[in-house]
Amino acid sequence: MDTTRGNREWLYLAALVALAFALRAGQVDLVYFNIDESIAASVASQVYAISYYPLTGIETSFGFHNPPLFLYLLAPFFTFTADPRVPMTFFALLGALAVLPVWKAGDLLAGKRCAWASAIIFAVGANAVEHSRRLWGHDLILPCAALVMWGA
Secondary structure, X not given: OHHHHHHHHHHHHHHHHHHXXXXXXXXXXXXXXXXXXXXXXXXXXXXXXXXXXXXXXXXXXXXXXXXXXHHHHHHHHHHHOOOOHHHHHHHHHHHHHOHHHHHHHHHHHHOHHHHHHHHHHHHHOHHHHHOOOOOOHHHHHHHHHHHHHHHO
């Protein structure tokens, strides 16, 4: 009996991840693609094309530079295509998969009800969806925060 419940739970969780991915990856070309996103795409494509290895990331609106890790994470995508929707879809996938550690953290902290509530809110929340689609280094905060909460 417990095995059936566990299998059904994983099936529901897989459906929730699929819903989260559909929300994040659906019409990914409708999100903003402004100066920050274009600079990130341009520099990441230069890493591959001309062997340019930046020591700092993109300058923020506050005047300091982000670390360059985000640009190096983007670079492999631009070896295959110049279309920025490809890495944006990858970030959408990471954001959708982050539902799993959110669910697990909720389960560990307060049980199944908390796990499902937090996973559903994370999967369909407007801010979570928005910040899992754009070509920003900040969009990695959601999956990383979910992993940190689960790990803690």
